Amino acid sequence: MLNMMSLVSSSSHIIVDERNKRLVVNGYLRGIKPAFFSRELIELAVDKKLEKIWLWALPADVPEFLGFGFRTEGSLFRDNFEEFAISLAYYVNPARAVSDKLQTENDIVDSVRTEPIRRLSSLSEGIRLKLLNQSFGEQISELLTRVFESYPSPVEDPQYIRALIKDGNIFAGAFIEKKLISVAAAYPDKEFNRCEMTDCATLEEYRGNSLTERLLGILENEVLKHQTLNLFTLARAQSYGMNRVFHKLGYRFQGRLINNCDIAGSFEDMNLWIK
Structure with missing residues (x-):
């Protein structure tokens, strides 16, 4: 089994963005378990007092991420659906998820x-x-x-x-x-x-x-x-x-x-x- 905490803490694709109070996940290794990964990301965001997690996810992993409270906010694809990423968000601070505009x-x-x-x-x-x-x-x-x-x-x-x-x-x-x-x-x-x-x-x-x-x-x-x-x-x-x-x-x-x-x-x- 992959060491998820090691992956989260050492990955160059995961950015603690204190300026925008968010955790940015630009990508991750294929084969990780979204259930474990979600928990570690949420724990890290809470520990760093961040309000939002922004995650680019592989389509096959999206249902499991959604099960842990992430939500879909956009998609990145061209006509070739093999090149596909889903923009997901998890709101540590529920107020951050609300827009009045x-x-x-x-x-x-x-x-x-x-x-x-x-x-x-x-x-x-x-x-x-x-x-x-x-x-x-x-x-x-x-x-x-x-x-x-x-x-x-x-x-x-x-x-x-x-x-x-x-x-x-x-x-x-x-x-x-x-x-x-x-x-x-x-x-x-x-x-x-x-x-x-x-x-x-x-x-x-x-x-x-x-x-x-x-x-x-x-x-x-x-x-x-x-x-x-x-x-x-x-x-x-x-x-x-x-x-x-x-x-x-x-x-x-x-x-x-x-x-x-x-x-x-x-x-x-x-x-x-x-x-």
């Missing part, structure tokens, strides 16, 4: 799906788009902290940004002269055959130029040059603009993660979009 968020998804999709207009003169290396860590950090009152990851630290890029994550930005005015990122995960599209931010005075949409297109091309990954994003469920962008780019809405992370000053629901 679900109807508004549903209306946003319905709206972005039904409005006509217009072609991109020409990029405004003077704006340049480019991939970003580690030397742009300070500017990326300054932009993200200026746009967001709070953020799920420590983007206020430029060294954190530089480490992300060094580890193979890809950033793209829009500039006016030397000023970074918009940014987006892609986090490829070859082990689990997926890539999160994230860290999208544009200075308020430059919105309306479809910069996020353009940057995501650049990032998608860069990611898919050498590998075929499931692309996904977690878009703020209350943001019409971000959900609209991903719908326009061909992503499919496949779930909502309740009070998933601390962004823009409070815990927010995040919509899961897949491509």
Whole structure:
């Protein structure tokens, strides 16, 4: 029998995320027993005073996880159902499982799906788009902290940004002269055959130029040059603009993660979009 406590405490796929008061389980070894694994995860979350467990689960294991109080919040799959993961949640704090904005968020998804999709207009003169290396860590950090009152990851630290890029994550930005005015990122995960599209931010005075949409297109091309990954994003469920962008780019809405992370000053629901 596998030593479950050893697996939980030593796995690099299990993250104690105190910033967002959650335990994040990005994946696990095939063949584990969900009953034992569930108990150990819940014990760890309680011990660390966390409020939520966010678990990417294999489809065959889902019924047993549900039996231990987890619930389904989304799914990650393409047309090939062999590449499939289910986003599950367990709420140590029951209040964290409650959202009072679900109807508004549903209306946003319905709206972005039904409005006509217009072609991109020409990029405004003077704006340049480019991939970003580690030397742009300070500017990326300054932009993200200026746009967001709070953020799920420590983007206020430029060294954190530089480490992300060094580890193979890809950033793209829009500039006016030397000023970074918009940014987006892609986090490829070859082990689990997926890539999160994230860290999208544009200075308020430059919105309306479809910069996020353009940057995501650049990032998608860069990611898919050498590998075929499931692309996904977690878009703020209350943001019409971000959900609209991903719908326009061909992503499919496949779930909502309740009070998933601390962004823009409070815990927010995040919509899961897949491509």
